[in-house]
Amino acid sequence: MRKILLVEDDLSLIEGLKFSLSKHGFDVTIARTLKQAKEYLNQSEYTLIILDLMLPDGSGFDICKTVRQTSDIPIIFLTASDEEVNIVMGLDLGGDDYITKPFKLNELISRINAALRRSDLAKQQAAVLNSNGITIKLLEGRVIKNGKDIDLTSAEYRLLCLFMQNPRVILSKEQIIQKLWDCRESFIDDNTLAVYVSRLREKIEDDPKCPGFLVTIRGMGYKWNIV
Structure with missing residues (x-):
């Protein structure tokens, strides 16, 4: 079940929203203040946040800033403020949508589903790398070529x-070693890295003796070319 954190202090609105969201298969947690919302976010993970702008102890913008870090x-x-400056600020801070009160529940549900679809698509795309006829499915740990x-x-x-993940960027040998190996693995040096690169080329390059994807930049490091 997808979990929604509803940050809202209007009691007359909370019950109706919770009932409607639960009816559509969402597990809803209610936070009526900024403090409560931050506590819940520290304690659990949520699929989506519905965020009122004006709260008893501050602005919903503050939560948005914190979450986006x-x-x-x-x-x-979700707010009664329809001033353009607030809408723009909310979206600029990283909000995905902005609905003004009063609103229709069916519209809110549609907006929620649309936001979740976009989020799911982004995650799927982020979980797959494609380049030079090579595909990495990160969630499966699979590498596919042709x-x-x-x-x-x-x-x-x-x-x-x-x-x-870093196409056309020259990565020094030091950067590569620091990113991929624990500093305690002192046996990893330039020569060891060169062996790993050579073995990788044997498996991914069309012509390992004349690599076109993973190229050496003399005196600087290695770079992934897009052919």
Whole structure:
């Protein structure tokens, strides 16, 4: 069941919203103040936040700022303020939608479902890397080239992910080692990295002897080319 955090202090609105959202299959948690909302966010994870702008102890903008520092969870502002400056500010701070009171419950449900669809699509796209005919399915840990799975070691897989997530960026050997290996693994040095890169090229390049994807930038490091 998808969990929604409803941050609202209007009792006459809370009961109706909770009933309607629950009827549509959502598990609803109610927070009536900023303090309560922050406590709930620290205690649990939510699928979406419905956020009133004016609360007894501050502004819903404050929660939006805090959440956006660490999460891309969908946020829908729900407020009586229809001033353009507030709408723009809410969206600029990272809000996904802005609904003014009074509103129709069916419209709110539709907006919620639309926000969740966009969020799900973004997660799916973020979980797949595509480049040079190579696909990495991050959630499955699979690497596919031209429709066939490639068997990579853990080190080779981590290297490939790092390069494909940073296309056309020159990564120094020091950067790569720091990002992919614990500093306690002192056996990882430039020569060891070169061996890993060579083995990875053997598995992913069309011509490992003349690599076109994972190229060496002399004196600087390595770069993932988009061919």
